[in-house]
Amino acid sequence: MSDHYDLKKLKMILPILARTTGGYATITDSEGRRLCTVDWNGTEIEELNDEIYDLAKDAAQQARSLIGVSQIVDQADAWALPIGEYVLACSNVERLKREQKFQDALIKALPMIAQVAGGEAVIFNELGERLLSYYSNGTERHQLKGQVSKLACQAMVSREPVVGKSFSVNGAMAVRIPITEKIGFGFNNEKATRQHQKLYDEVKKFQSAHYCFEDIIGESEILAKTKSMAKFVADGVSSILIYGETGTGKELFAQSVHNASERRYQPFVALNCGALPASLIESNLFGYEEGAFTGAKKGGSPGAFEQANGGTIFLDEISEMELSLQTKLLRVLQEREIVRVGGFKVKKIDVRVIASTNKELNDLIADGKFRQDLFYRLNVVQLKIPSLKERVGDIVLLAMYFIQKYALSLGKPIEDIDIGTLKILQNYSWPGNVRELQNCIESAMNMVREEPMLLPEHLPLYLRQGQKALKESVVVEIGNEGLNLKEALSGVEKLIIQKALEMAKYKKVYAARILGISTATLWRKLTDYGMEREQM
Template sequence: MSALLECLLQALLPIARITGGYATLTDKKGMRIKTVDSQGQEVETLKGKIFDLAREAGSTGKVGIGPSQLTEGAEAWSLPVGDYVLAASNFERLKCEQQLAESLEQALPFIARVAGGEAVLFNEEGRRVASVGVDGQTNMNYIGKISVAAQQAIQSQRPVIGESISGMGAVAVRIPITRKFGFGFNNEQGVRRQQKLIEEVKKFQYARYNFSDIIGFSEAIEKMKSRAAFVAKGISSIIISGETGTGKELFAQSIHNASERRSKPFIAINCGALPESLIESCFFGYEEGAFTGAKKRGSPGAFEQANGGTIFLDEISEMDFNLQSKLLRVLQEREVTRIGGSQPLRVDVRVIASTNRDLVEMINHGTFRNDLYYRLNVVELKVPSLRERSEDIPALVKLFISEFNNLLGKFVTGISDQAIYHLCRYQWPGNIRELKNCIEYIMNIVSVNESTIEMNHLPHYIHGPVSQDNNTRQIGTLAAAVATAERESIINALKYTGGTKREAAKLLGVSTTTLWRKMVDLGIVTNVSVQ
């Protein structure tokens, strides 16, 4: 072996390490004599192969620069030395960068969750090649957009902090990883939370919800929404009754937003949350010096603030009996007098009240005024309980899963048929509020790596045995036989119609609502997805 050949072969390892790839020695025809990687290991599979760039350098006697033959995007150089050609490529460095970019892309959902906003991967042009929101979902609308700050980060190879292009008021950080790509993130969710807090402070002044925000397609809820939308156009007082947690305030706000008063204030007062000593001043306001601690210049009450709009009296049944007479006077006279004042003020207010108790029964027991009841109860709307609209539970579950994914940083995409079956058969004495709390509990115990809610995630009281009386247990076998026959018929009808519930219902001779209720009761529910 000549001294030159031995020297060139010894040079392959340091060249491979410095270049970040393969180093090779060929003859003048480009045939590889030896190729080593950055660890000094010989790549036997390349021995004897022709390297075109080396062959060209051997032929011309000039240094060559061009693409590597091993992988797209890698670069190589070749240097003729006597009867040999020394060549190297950045193949391994490029491969490492690609793996790093892939790892960063996989980490984007976690970066987005921790940062509280969008996490992105951008290329040398500053163009987004990947974008993930706090919910772990890809933001297709942002992919392809160019950020000037990202361009600056790539060019300067320094982090750049500036405004985010995806959220007004959000701050974004762009960090270059190589000259080919970098990643960034913003605090979009944190800014939204601040804005939401401001909205919560302003909630006393306006209604946020519309009928479209009331989730459900059951016959019971559709009838309620239809009737409420119809009476919203009027001016008469309304009582909304229903069990705790059924969404009475959502209906009250929706009625206001569907009325001619939608541009005016919506003032909500929880009659059961305020102590008796404060509720009168809260209702009617007070003048300066009316009592110890009264503000200078006094303060308007809820009825003054709601002038021209709507006042919502939540839990009207909890109002003190003596205060009920004063409220009745306001409703009759359409005027209010502040505490400590003598001048009545005219008010134009529509009253919507809610209760979870039987007001007629309270009248019979002398705890609620019958004249106030008849003044308020021009129109009565009864919100159905969740057990009366169990077919809406899958849609509500889907909504709450999505909500708590964002809030808790989880990535749940669905719920198993068995789990949704048990949620649908549970009686829900606390109604939608209890269901939401149940899903929040489930989302807290679901791990970050789990995407589906299973039976083991449900609280024990949900999937425990349904209580039955002795008579039910005696006919259990017959009931089971009927349920089995119904289940088989429904499944066969669904298979025959290709899963079309409307056609299956016609085939079975029942309404679509009845079919859906039967499917829920019998556990024939398709997997609920939140995507």
């Protein structure tokens, strides 16, 4: 069979190929030299004759068809096919131009789409990377540009629309639609979600439990497992004991459990067992009758258990409760009835008990400071809240959440965080956990002037230097006369507290922040060590 082809006949089919493929069509010799090139209108472009087309040359040398790029228009696709001693080649320039026109029109319409849809509208590339986005009010959004959405990438790969959670707005849903091979389009229901949340917040004002599981920020696996378990047991009646370091959000979980249960329309009453003196905790827990003690109200007063009847009572820092009160609490949990201080009348109650502690209760039991039978009664269901250092990946989400929160309340036009700032936050140990991070961001936002993002210099000094200075400045000397671990640990703690007070210029709030503990806990430790008078 002869490989000879008639050049004249091959040239006649070029206009058909060009129109069909939507681009240029050309025929070259075996060296890739253009013999004839026509555009999609069938017009010959003589000035291209004798130019070397590398793709055609490679196809001839390899004796096989190849796919590559056009040498006439950037980013256009092309193919080359050897035909005997010649090579036919075509590109999709016209299709590329049509896609570009469509993309330009979509970009122009994007702010209008965002306003009509009532949510953020986004254009992304084949990798799911944000190229351009607009708020529902029609203004461009800059801070998330370049971020990659897994669901957007999934839509581009599958060539099918994908519906899922919004990448940028907590609680909102978004749809991602592939438009061409290069770009996709998406939008969410941000405006409707915010309106719904505002209405929900108004409803929550009339409840004592303001938070739900949706308010717990984080996507780490350990937090997701904890939330999943808490949701699973929410509808039960058994007591729950929540373990967690200071500032991890124990009450946040307690309120979320209440609001996810059938008791959500009933009262939620919280009592901090470590914030009140022992003389007041009993009357606050169980109530009192008129004349029970000096200053008692006329007619008496109901306690937390009566107030929470039908709902949930949250006993924070249960480890701080005195043994005498633990005995009375145990009786309440066993009998489901209370007697007011100074009274004799027994009142039946229906209350679910959720308690929390940042201490290991088994150690307190061993030291005789906590009743073992009360522990068993409280520890029916146990929840362990992870510390922030156990979920470092959530720091950026929490930081952005608090930035947006304080940007609104403080009137600071800032929506992003500098990479250097983020590294400092991620490398810090966060002994005060989420509460400390929140305080840190609030402090930093107060330092912002006209900067477009949160910078390292905005962060509190203790975060950049304080902890290092604190660790390096505390030196403990141990003599040879014998060791007492409890006394040694107390001595170290007292030295650390003293150093933190000096660094904070004896301002208790800042000293507590340096130490990663609450102000109430700092005051209690100052009292325990007899240091409160020294700091007056």
